[in-house]
Amino acid sequence: MSAVWTLDEWFVVALARTIRDREVVFHGFASPCAQVAMHVAKRTHAPESLLVEGATYAIDPAPVFVPPTSNDLALHRDAVYRMRFEEFFDAACRGAVDRMFLSGGQIDGHGNTNVTAIGGMPQPKIKLGGGGGGCNISATIGALTVWTTRHRSGRTLVPRVDFLTDIGHRTPEGDRVQLGYPGGGPEWLVTELGVFDYAGGHARLRALFPDVTLDDVAAATRFDLRVELDPGLLAPPSAAELAAVRALDPLRVRHQEFGPDELKREFSAADLPA
Amino acid sequence: MTSFHLGPDKRATLDEAAALVQDGGTVALGGGLCARLPMALVRALVRAGRRDLHLVGSAHSIDVDLLIGAGAVKVCEESYVGFEQDLGLAPAFRRAAESQAIEVRESCCVTVLAQLRAAEMGVPFLPVRGVKGTDVEALHPEYGRVTCPFTGDELVVVPPLVPDVALVHAPVGDAAGNLHLDQPYVLDERFAHASRMVVATVDRLVDTAEVAAAGVTIPAHTVAAVVEAPFGAHPSSCYPGYAYDRRHLAAYVAAAGGDGLAAYLERYVHPGEDAYRAEIDTARITSWSESDEAWQELFR
Numbered sequence: 001m002s003a004v005w006t007l008d009e010w011f012v013v014a015l016a017r018t019i020r021d022r023e024v025v026f027h028g029f030a031s032p033c034a035q036v037a038m039h040v041a042k043r044t045h046a047p048e049s050l051l052v053e054g055a056t057y058a059i060d061p062a063p064v065f066v067p068p069t070s071n072d073l074a075l076h077r078d079a080v081y082r083m084r085f086e087e088f089f090d091a092a093c094r095g096a097v098d099r100m101f102l103s104g105g106q107i108d109g110h111g112n113t114n115v116t117a118i119g120g121m122p123q124p125k126i127k128l129g130g131g132g133g134g135c136n137i138s139a140t141i142g143a144l145t146v147w148t149t150r151h152r153s154g155r156t157l158v159p160r161v162d163f164l165t166d167i168g169h170r171t172p173e174g175d176r177v178q179l180g181y182p183g184g185g186p187e188w189l190v191t192e193l194g195v196f197d198y199a200g201g202h203a204r205l206r207a208l209f210p211d212v213t214l215d216d217v218a219a220a221t222r223f224d225l226r227v228e229l230d231p232g233l234l235a236p237p238s239a240a241e242l243a244a245v246r247a248l249d250p251l252r253v254r255h256q257e258f259g260p261d262e263l264k265r266e267f268s269a270a271d272l273p274a
Numbered sequence: 275m276t277s278f279h280l281g282p283d284k285r286a287t288l289d290e291a292a293a294l295v296q297d298g299g300t301v302a303l304g305g306g307l308c309a310r311l312p313m314a315l316v317r318a319l320v321r322a323g324r325r326d327l328h329l330v331g332s333a334h335s336i337d338v339d340l341l342i343g344a345g346a347v348k349v350c351e352e353s354y355v356g357f358e359q360d361l362g363l364a365p366a367f368r369r370a371a372e373s374q375a376i377e378v379r380e381s382c383c384v385t386v387l388a389q390l391r392a393a394e395m396g397v398p399f400l401p402v403r404g405v406k407g408t409d410v411e412a413l414h415p416e417y418g419r420v421t422c423p424f425t426g427d428e429l430v431v432v433p434p435l436v437p438d439v440a441l442v443h444a445p446v447g448d449a450a451g452n453l454h455l456d457q458p459y460v461l462d463e464r465f466a467h468a469s470r471m472v473v474a475t476v477d478r479l480v481d482t483a484e485v486a487a488a489g490v491t492i493p494a495h496t497v498a499a500v501v502e503a504p505f506g507a508h509p510s511s512c513y514p515g516y517a518y519d520r521r522h523l524a525a526y527v528a529a530a531g532g533d534g535l536a537a538y539l540e541r542y543v544h545p546g547e548d549a550y551r552a553e554i555d556t557a558r559i560t561s562w563s564e565s566d567e568a569w570q571e572l573f574r
Contacts, residue, residue: 029307029333029354029358030354030356030358030359032359055306055307055333055458056457056458057457057458064566064569064570065566065569065570065573067518067573068358068359068360068520068573069307069308069309069358069360069511069518070307070358071306071307071308071309071458071460071511072308072309072511072517072518073511073513073514073517074569074570082457082458084457084458084459084463085332085383085387085458085459085460085461085464086387086464089383089384089387092384093384093402093403093404116380116409116410117371120409121378121380121409121412121413122374122377122378122413123374124371124372124378125372126363126368126372127363127367127368127371127372127378128356128363129354129355129356129358129363129364130333130352130353130354130355130356130380131353131354131380131382131410132332132333132353132354132382132383133353133382133383133384134382135382135384135385135404135405135408135410136382136383136384136385136402136403136404136405137384137404138404139403139404139406139407140403140404163409164407164408164409165408165409165410166408167404167407167408171407171408172407173406173407174407179406179407180406180427180428181403181404181407250570251570251573251574253359253360256359256360257359
């Protein structure tokens with residue numbers, strides 16, 4: 001284990017660990033942490049996972065480096081094969097993709113996300129970028145790893161999203177069975193404060209980063225907070241995992257997702273409870 | 275109905291190409307995010323003073339934002355408009371959406387794909403798997419629902435999408451309009467077959483044998499006009515020629531986010547493409563191929 005590591009590194013490792021070996025995994029654009037995490041998993045515990053690289057649709061590329069824009073040759077120069085756009089989305093819609101990473105400006109307790117507009121449409125208070133392919137493929141992909149680096153703001157984990165862009169476990173029109181959706185929906189929610197699962201279709205806090213208290217999470221979470229802690233879930237990163245994060249992301253593109261105070265968080269083995 | 279575009283020589287000037295886009299037209303933008311965007315045509319449309327355009331496509335950035343900032347857009351039906359985590363929200367798009375100066379009919383990559391395929395196939399609708407249960411459906415009164423006669427599933431169905439014009443930038447093409455693209459093609463192939471016409475720019479106009487050897491991605495019979503426009507995708511990338519111009523994009527986002535958009539248009543758009551190329555640092559963005567270190571340096 002490396003002597004010292006930072007929150008952003010641990011966060012990426014926590015995302016990577018949601019990938020099982022031999023899964024087919026995809027990340028969307030504007031997702032540097034998820035993007036790095038996929039490659040970390042491939043180089044550590046999930047060597048036979050099949051990665052579809054974001055907006056290039058390249059299969060298992062070894063990036064020259066991770067650039068800050070998702071449709072760039074640096075991500076896929078040496079790839080053997082690139083899917084066509086339609087080839088990837090068809091695979092995702094028919095259920096051939098096992099996992100997707102998904103974030104949102106707002107996330108509710110069922111794992112529905114809003115990447116369209118704070119304040120809703122047609123009168124947005126803040127118009128966000130938009131959902132890409134999410135409002136279809138969140139219905140059909142096997143499992144979703146949801147993440148946010150803005151939990152502490154108190155504005156992200158909300159009781160109800162202002163606009164429902166991507167589908168969690170239950171929408172106002174019904175649950176996944178009622179909607180006829182084959183995908184399994186959100187499985188994990190990783191935030192800069194801790195990790196949730198979705199037992200019974202609702203977020204449930206399972207682990208905290210060691211510099212975070214339950215009170216911190218309670219203060220920042222506006223949906224019904226359910227807790228069943230299993231501290232083993234957030235084991236410190238291994239030397240191999242940290243080396244992979246650092247080698248893949250020399251430009252530290254992952255930092256773009258975090259506020260300045262979160263980037264100051266450091267951990268060492270000596271600080272951890274025995 | 276679309277029809278094929280015949281003839282051996284469709285070379286045109288940028289002004290002639292821009293004239294193929296009408297006020298109020300439905301325009302598909304090729305490329306994606308900040309790669310291979312048809313920026314020389316976008317700038318030509320701004321110079322021509324186009325109004326009330328209906329933009330359709332997947333995930334885009336400065337192409338859409340510049341057209342909105344210049345007042346050329348009435349409806350935006352893209353799946354994403356922004357500069358990712360790197361430069362953030364798209365300033366002109368955001369402002370126009372929040373003040374309701376444009377109508378945002380946000381769509382989804384999969385839905386746009388289904389609509390283009392319906393147009394290509396000549397069928398009145400196609401189903402999509404998702405959308406149901408989301409708030410995206412309510413932005414689209416043109417969508418419907420049907421009950422599948424075989425399974426009984428209720429599915430959202432979407433009508434054909436036939437863009438009046440698809441604007442595409444390619445690294446190379448010939449005088450007839452055969453275009454070679456490097457992957458990812460994003461939606462450009464589908465746009466070419468679903469639209470009434472492709473209007474293309476190419477970094478280099480070459481002979482047919484060279485395009486054929488590289489591989490024809492978009493065939494000449496879908497293309498109505500082709501214009502040689504070196505660095506025509508700038509400030510987005512068009513590999514193998516040039517990389518993402520991060521400095522220029524950051525300057526654009528700062529200008530459009532403040533009160534600098536008019537000055538940006540005055541400096542970069544109104545004087546025309548020859549003047550534009552003289553303003554940009556072409557040596558820097560073509561240096562990506564010198565070494566991996568030089569490439570990485572462009573993103574710092």
